[in-house]
Amino acid sequence: MPVPTSKKVTVSRTRVKKLPIYRRPVKNLLEAQKECNYDDASQKDMPERKLTGTIKLGTSKKAPVRTLHFSTKTNTKVRRSQCDMIVGKPGPTREVQHIVTPLQGFDYFFPAVLQAKVVSFVNKRIVSTLQSQIQEDPADGDSDSETDDHDEDECEVEDSAGVAAWFDEDLGAEQDGENDQEVPLEFPEQLDVDVDHTEDGTDVTTRIRSELDQLVEGDYTVTDEDKELAAKFPSWKGLLTVIEFRAFIGLWLLRGMWEQGTSRLSNLYLPEALPIFSATMPRERFKWILRHLSFDGAVQTEDRSSRWKHDRLAAIRYLFEVIVDRWSRPIIPDEHLTIDETLYNLYTQVQFKVYNKGKPQKYGVNFKSINAVSFPYTYTSHVYAGKPVDCPNQFYLSGTDNYTKYLVDYLSERVVLSGRNLTMDRLYTSVDIAEYLYNKHQMTMVGTFQSGRKGFPKELKVPGAPYSSTVFYEKGGPISLTQYSVKSKSRGKISVVVMTTRKPIEGVTKDEIRKPAIFKLYDFTKVGTDSMDSRFSSGTYSSKPKCRRWSVAVFSYILDTTRVNIQTLIALNTGKNPRKVKSFDFGQRLAMDLLTPHLYTRELTGVPRIIILKMYMATGDECFLRHVMKIGDPTQSVEEKLPYRNKPLKTGRRCGDCKRDICLKSISSGAKRTQINGLSKPTTRCEKCGLAKCNKKHLMKVCASCLQECGQ
Structure with missing residues (x-):
């Protein structure tokens, strides 16, 4: 039984939501896999189940279909050797451009x-x-509105x-x-x-x-x-x-x-x-x-009409492509990458504005990007600008598959991508993308598969026992489908399917939900884009000003992403954890x-002295303070003109300027006394005359009356 104490316990009203283990940012994915404590879930003793489906290859409506054959039995040794031969030797990783400031x-x-x-x-x-x-x-060049x-x-x-x-x-x-x-x-x-x-x-x-x-x-x-x-x-x-x-x-x-x-x-x-x-x-x-x-x-x-007909992002396309090319060069990606979209806040009436109820901003410009997983970094990005009115140029892409292929091809021209894994959600997952990455770039993929797609096997739509899983391997191909039955409060039992071309991962967690290992890997590697969005896209530290111009919003996205990329590069070069x-x-x-x-370099002639004092407070350089106090002799100390500098202030006094403002009001004497007594007691004083002044309105190191004397 705990011993009662008289110590007062303060309970915070703000409730902090603890993230589950698969959503926590981790430094090493292998250590995260060990935390899951997997249990063996081999299918050797299970009866063979065959699966046939005429699955649509792409994500577009007009994508062709193809019949694929799957089975729960597979030759693991042959499959492992095939994967090792193609994607078993990743290229160099974590080579960072030397940037330290x-x-x-x-x-x-x-x-x-x-x-x-x-x-x-x-x-x-x-x-x-x-x-x-x-x-x-x-006649009047100085007129302005x-x-x-x-x-x-x-x-x-x-x-x-x-x-x-x-x-x-x-x-x-x-x-x-x-x-x-x-x-x-x-x-x-x-x-x-x-x-x-x-x-x-x-x-x-x-x-x-x-x-x-x-x-x-x-x-x-x-x-x-x-x-x-x-x-x-x-x-x-x-x-x-x-x-x-x-x-x-x-x-x-x-x-x-x-x-x-x-x-x-x-x-x-x-x-x-x-x-x-x-x-x-x-x-x-x-x-x-x-x-x-x-x-x-x-x-x-x-001046832009000829190019706007072929590209709706013509107003800032040049700057966007130049800086995105610089993002992809200074660092070679790690083993895991993720592709997802970022919705940058924009409410201006522009034709390529996107609505997504699942995002915090709801409306904005849609940027599809490839990001790192172990640290916040964007390697490449492409903006959805809508279909032009005339013949499109090389920057227009139609269909999610084309965006994925464009981003991967764009990044592979600048860094080595062989042996990497690309994690994606159901919007990007397709058989065509899986085979494209596996055969052309020697890359694997992990992604949730959309069950409502045409040709999706009906057997996978029917959920099994709660928290049960089954792995189906493609005959003669690298694709495998993992079905996992989940029990939710709102929808009951549902079936979730993950497609991957990685090596067979057989194992489930030892907790009650028995989640497959491939699902855990998806959860660990899907947070790359979310890690970038949390640093600017959700409204926190976003540099987007209050302006109606959509090009300013795109430029703000460029600045925010560049800031986070610089922060990550410096952390990697100085031996710090970029996430911290x-x-x-x-x-x-x-x-x-x-x-x-x-x-x-700013010309101080004609600049008000209060502004020069703000320059001193911003930089901490006494040269601006000497200019205000008219101290031309470099040997003369600043304390001679500011006798009350760095001296403590006695408590109990109130700002004289605030009391004078209240006394000038046309109110009763009792109301004036009440307002004066309600004034806060300042902790700062004028460094020249020593009077107590509040630092919100009437003081900038030196009060207004002393500044007027210095200007005479």
Whole structure:
């Protein structure tokens, strides 16, 4: 009997749901298999059962059918030797590109040449807007109308320039704006294998360049006339530089890290908000860049109409294909991979928006991707953009089987995939895909089979005894079907079937449900895409801003996936577990590394002193504080101008500015006294005059009155 104690026990109201063992993220799949404690479930002593079905080969409605013969008896020795001969020798694994800092990883996936190209696209649209405003009102170039946080999806355009630079850009290239030099990129020897050439001997890089050359127009070069034109307008309407664009991306990511993507932009520039937003750039400047953000260089709808007819994703296809190609190169996959879809949040009325009631977002853009299982990483992805109005180009795919073949072929051209296993759900599982992976790429697969498909054997639809399982092997082929009867509360007894081309796995768990080992393997290896979605797609740390433009949503998906990939690469190179690295800490570090150079290059002339103090609070550098306090002598200490710096504050005092605001209200004296007594007691003070000030509204290291004295 437990001994009673007088200690007060606090019970949390939030209930944490414990994940079952097959849904827990594990580091080693072999250790996870041992945790299941399998029991032998050999079928040698069972009577032979034969199964024949005219199964549809693909997932589409018009897919051909073929008669397959299965049996519970098989020659295990012959089958094992056949599997060992084909997929028993996997290629090299876990060779990682040497990336150890967040900024280094960002420059690898988003090279300087590509950044300069996007900046040129933005400047092209800015110049077009300024010219139109001059034509409308030539006498007053400074006139402007406020823009709303919700920018309409203005006709995005495409630009067409060669893309040889981003393939050959060095990992450590300097960010010099539009004059970046091209340096050949040296990949590790493990990546320079025969996969860099196709069967006909064509270089893969050359082929990709020739295809992407047709997606954009030429780079826009800023002229002296453009600079003179921009000088007629306010500074926040000026042209964009590479350093400022990187700071813009840093604020974009930081906004998602603090989960402020759905809030209005004006809330991020309030006095009590984070100082980093006001310190980096004005609110009007951020909105101006977001409004003119372009990924292909087009200004009018006619500039993209010829390509939009063949590809509905023409507005951002160029940037998407460039960065996805970079995802697949720095790391060779492990033994297990998974393919699934990610629904990225989007409520804009666009024709390729997808509805899925099983996803948290319900509506969004559908990205089909191949992900790792042991750690969060996306190797390749393809977006569903709908059927074009005219003849489709090479990026349009119809049918789930074609998406699977495209993604596997795309990844096999860059890394070795022989000996790997691909896990998929019933949407992707088909006989055609199983044989395609097994014969062409020497890969195995594991996936649940949809029982409602045409030609599915009727014997497998009928469930057996509760928690019983049977394995059927294909005669003369590598496919095997495992039937498992489950008892559920809502549907009663149901039959679940898993198709695989792996070696025979005979065994069930020793618990009461007696789950087959192949089902456990499916559960362990199916969480790859879910691990990526949990880091941004479900709303947590998603960088998508409050904007109606669908291309901005696709760009946000690119940034979020790139951030997670960089985080995983650095963890693998530094000997850490990628699953245990905190996304918030890493994302904030990456954002600060991107925007810090802009803070030091920003012109302080005319900038309010309160903003410079926010720059000091964001960076911690005393040079900004010396500029505010007018300390020009480097030998003079800051404490001479701030005598109350780092000195404790006596409790019991309230903010004088808050009390003054209450006294100015037209209310009774009793109500004023009640509101003053309700004020919280601040723990901060002005470092110059020493008065107690609240750090939400009336204090930024120095109070407003002291700042006014410093400016005199």
